[in-house]
Amino acid sequence: MSTKKYRGFLSKFLFINESGWGIGLFIDEDNKNHQMRIKGPIGQMQTKIIYEIQGNLEDHPKYGQALEVSSFKIADSTTIKQAIGFLSSDLFPTIGKKTAEQIVDFLGVDAIKKIRQDPEIIKTVPDISHSAIEIITSVVNRVDQEQELVEIFTMNGLRLPFLNQMLKWHDDKNELLEIFKTDFYSYSRKNSFQPFLEVDRVSLYFGVEKYGVVRISAWIYEIIKEILFTTGHTFTTSEVLIAETRKRLQVSRETVIEALVFCKNQKTLVFDNHKIYSDESWSDEEEIITTIKTITSRANLKPTLENFSEDDLIQEIEQEIETSFKIPNFQYDDFQRAALKSFLSSNILILTGGPGTGKTMVINGMVRLYQKIYGSQNFALGAPTGRAASRITETTNFKATTIHKLLKASGDDVFEINASNPLDLDLIILDEASMLSNHLFADFLRGTSPVKKLVLVGDVEQLPSVSYGNLFEDLITANKFPTIKLTKIFRQKERNGIIELATAISQGQPQNLEFENLKNIHFLFEENNQINSENLIKTYQALVAKQPVGNLNYLQVICPYYKGELGINNLNTIIQKKFNGNLLKGDKIFKKGEMKFAINDKVMYLKNDSTLELSNGDMGIINLLKFENKKFTSALVEFNNRDIVLKNSNFSELTLSYAISVHKSQGSEYNNVILILDPSSNNYFLTKKIIYTAITRAKENLYIIGSQESFWKGLEKITASRKTTLVEKIQKNF
Template sequence: MEDAFEKIGREGLERFSGSVEGVIYANEENGYTVFDFALDNGEVVTATGTLPYLAEGDSMVVYGKWVHNAKYGTQLQVFEYESVMPETETAMLRYLASGAVKGIGPKIAARIVAEFGEDTFDIMENHPEWLSQVQGISRKRALEIGEDFRAKAGMRAAMMLFREPFGAEATIRMYRRWGTAAVEVAKRNPYVLCDEIEGIGFEKADAFAASLGFAKDSSERLRGGIGHVLTRNALQNGHTCLPRDTLITMASATLGVEEALVGEVLSELLGQGRLTCIKNGDEPYIFEKYTYECEKYIADKLALLDKTCISADIREIDRFIEREELAHGLTYAGLQRQAIIDAMSSGVMVLTGGPGTGKTTVVRALLRIFNSMGLKVALASPTGRAAKRLSESTQSEAKTVHRLLEFSYERENESVFLRNEHNCLDENVVIIDEMSMTDTFLFCALLKAVKPGAHLILIGDADQLPSVGAGNVLHDIIESGRFSTVKLTEVFRQAQESLIITNAHRIHGGEMPLLNVGDNDFFFLPRESDSAVAATVADLCRNRLPKAYGADIVGRIQIITPSHRGEGGTDNLNRILQATLNPASAHKAEHAFRERVFRVGDKVMQVRNNYEVEWARGAQKGMGIFNGDVGEILSIKTAEKIMEIRFDDRLVSYDFSMLEELELAYAITVHKSQGSEYPVVIIPAYRAAPMLLTRNLLYTAVTRAQKMVILVGMTDVVAAMVANDRQTLRYTGLGLHLAGGKHGT
């Protein structure tokens, strides 16, 4: 093979030239392809790499290296390539005869090349109607051939231009979005890529724009930067808007331009209606248009539901409650009784309260009463785990909100709910649990599907952390005072026996948890350094807990920690716990991705909503794996670049290009734990950033445990968390809308 390539300086890669003999396998989602490659010396080898839309007859120069696969033998792994359009009549004939262009087979290919010779490709691209001169080609077919030829040429041009700055997967998404216009769209304004194409952020688009010569103060860059700051703050900090001055300061720092210039462009965007402004007192708040419309819709629909619901007569409600108490041999506490009355007599009702205060008892009562009235009830929660827990506690079917709304998928990056304002839910009563987790956009979609006249009952612990996604919906609804709200405060006797619940309420009230009570369900292991905390957490999982409770307990443990960083953070703990609980082995496949290694048997978490991925549950199939879903890696198929994962009872195949959506989940952050409960929770109390050591963060972590909490760390860190009642600051517009906020400029 030595005469088929030349040694080059591209990081030790070798240069090969030849043509595609045949395509063995092609993944349309990420472009991964296995093909027979005919080298210029006549030898045919098997090659692999990310080469989307490859066709038999394609001429290429590739850069790669030889690798040995235990199953498939020696292969050429391609890292870079350059398409070379055939220039001779013989090469053109071979390319067209391969079926690379729709509508052309070997016979027609021979006639076309015989007619036009070396001008064939020029004719096909620029004058396809001339192909009708060839026997067997009508004018309509000629134009279709030209369209397909230009499409493939456009894909090649897009791949050549975008592969290096954006990667093959993003380039495929661009081509699917804009087709042959992808190059023109991106060159005209690279910053549209941030909004339209998943996987392309502002930094990548900005670097690409600079390479095209866009000025630092160009209007396209300034508009893109302002949008980027709003989007980044929604994703990272949960804001649905920003004060005008804050936005200008942030955008100026991000873009490296004067604040006055940002202010001018911001005013233009507001004047064009591309951004929206509401006055909060004298301070203008700036929104992206869609976010503004979502919060406005939420406020309007809540008001409509509260107005249009037909409430039951109070005497009739009392009779229902009395029959319930008699039938089940219980007496509802005063606030529980009030919650039942308010839920039946209000269009919108909020039920909140800490652990052990009887929220589930109220929900069970409402289900029985509404069912006895002949009303249809929907039970839902934001996550699969929360929905499963709700179903178990109420003995009734509960769905995720996505499933309730009949999620579907139509095109790239666009999720569609089949239940909406044009196809409302059939149920007369909609009960949503874990409302503190529900973000602005999901709640807006839910409200669109709730029919006027229905009861909407929102349940959650308002003292937990706000949603991971943008907004602070439950908090804003309660603070508005517009809707019936009952907060349960009495901790019932059975719950009082749990030190988990006792300590949760002590933490909520600003008191130190009881740390030295033995023989219960809450334990404290004092440690004096962060490294000792991490070592103890690993020892608990590997030795102490399995020895005391049996090996099966390992699968029921969840480490919940304040941060990704530090020795007690998820990054470090996941490395330690992976090595401890699922060490490398010759019998376990693994795959390195960036700074992580994924291994068969690993516990992993999905960290963003993916509406495109397909799952299977036996014969049943569905779409979507969502932020916070936890699974186990069953297999890793390196040759096919596929990883199989089981999320509860759903089996999913992940392409390697999707691995940025996964994290190891032996240890997770408190935010990621919301809506889930675990038999055993271990909480590292280590010296993280003060802004992370808050009371409601510790409270949220403790309330995730069903049977046991083990707090590992420093007493002064626990005390600092209890003392720090700092609430997460979120700029949102829902409260302003509920209060009748006004537009401003």
């Protein structure tokens, strides 16, 4: 593929993202009727300015030809009109056409070239103001510096979005070069530049020593992050870290040890009692210990209600719930009443229990008790996901929000509510606490440290967080905080096979159940995937025919793995093709990567986005796809009863959600769940907790399709224990 060169100007951007990658329309300088699409890291280009660009032409079956830009630079002016147009462009604020004409009249068509070579020459132009001289010389200097760096990045295949972002923050080329040459790794960590391999390439180009301590230590930090994420541990050992680093970089043991010492001195790693933590995982555990110790040591909230009886108030609340939720003869059981009383006497309380044990009704009672006794509305209900928060709101009639919204997230790990600007609330109740990672909980505590009462609610039998730590289970295991475990099942007017199966799995006794007698569970075990596919289609067809319009919680396919014949990726394609007829309307389809989107598709957003007010895991339905001249412009997607406009760039964070992972289903409940266990997939990671979490997403009917062998082997496999020091530290400090 030969490289093509063009000279012309950018007429407009069709799309541009935050990192500077964009699509634009480029007009040929000599033939204004020749317009072409260009794409690539062109975010620093300005419209209406003559550029020389080069790249490779690509053919797209739908959009036609486009140039993948590999480099661009501002072209030298060849006519007086071009020179005047350049000097009076938006690049030079306050320099109008009249001043530009003065300069070109005096210095000629190559005025910019002359100024570039000798900045003092601009002072010889008659009647030019001092401010105009300063603006022109500074802009020419800045543009030259930027252009030089852009050329370095484009010609050497370095990640231009890094540079585009940095040019927004730094004006001086020498300052940028200093960052690139000294320790671009540290800069990238602070500013969340990813992927690491691209950071490494930039650093190597600008002269970091390949086997020097700076580069090896950066790799070590990246490796420990991967280890902690993969294992869920909060620390590792020197031997594991040394072995993995040597394997990746082919360096000596002595070289790695020297880099480990450097990491210790730089405080990117923390060494304690033969354990090695990342600075983040260490500070998270320390923050958790420090803040919960502060909360527990505070004086209890002072009631505004005088001479009250706890039992009388609880009875009053029972009557209110009976009326509000139309539950005849509603009464809390002994453990629920104990939880409500412990809530009043404790600053930190943990409430755990399986499905149907009435955790939500206890949350409801706690809020009502708080309002009656303390006469205040200074409380918040929260959860790790948007769907979990919505479920609390629906089942308690009290407004709940995500932790990210509560902390006013403005980006990954960036919160407006933080240690410097904390919320001052009397009470916070967090549901689905088993999903809390150490890192999110530490950020939460930093932003809510003045809280007087904190209640954590969850099911300890469910999967722990995706990120490192085993927070909820660790807090219970430490045995230093009041903990109430609910065991009595309330959520069944008659036998509920789903709850019976969940309880048996929790107790390690599923083999004692008579599976054929379990109500509302349908076992369709088969080792042949052709039959499994047919069973899926039949089951889905029967259920979707009864699905109320717009009810996303009516039916959900859940699968533990993404790959395989019946993994999540293929399942979404199979279900979409079979059940969304709009996929046949080729002119109304938007293709993003390997995925196709059509009207009525069920989708999931994969990012916390404060601008769109969407949370990672929010589900929606595509109601409209807009096209102009057969080109996609935007989509209207209904999330949580709100119509959200999504642009092309947002679709990078969107996926089909007919089938989702067990982790993505956590925090939600569905009327009907189809659990797929693909016999062709490697089920080595299928565990008791994964199966338990999946089946407890179902409220009314559960269908298990696939491998019986995988099902039983998974139930026998206990999730490997996550190594943390939170329990040890709590027991030492309390």
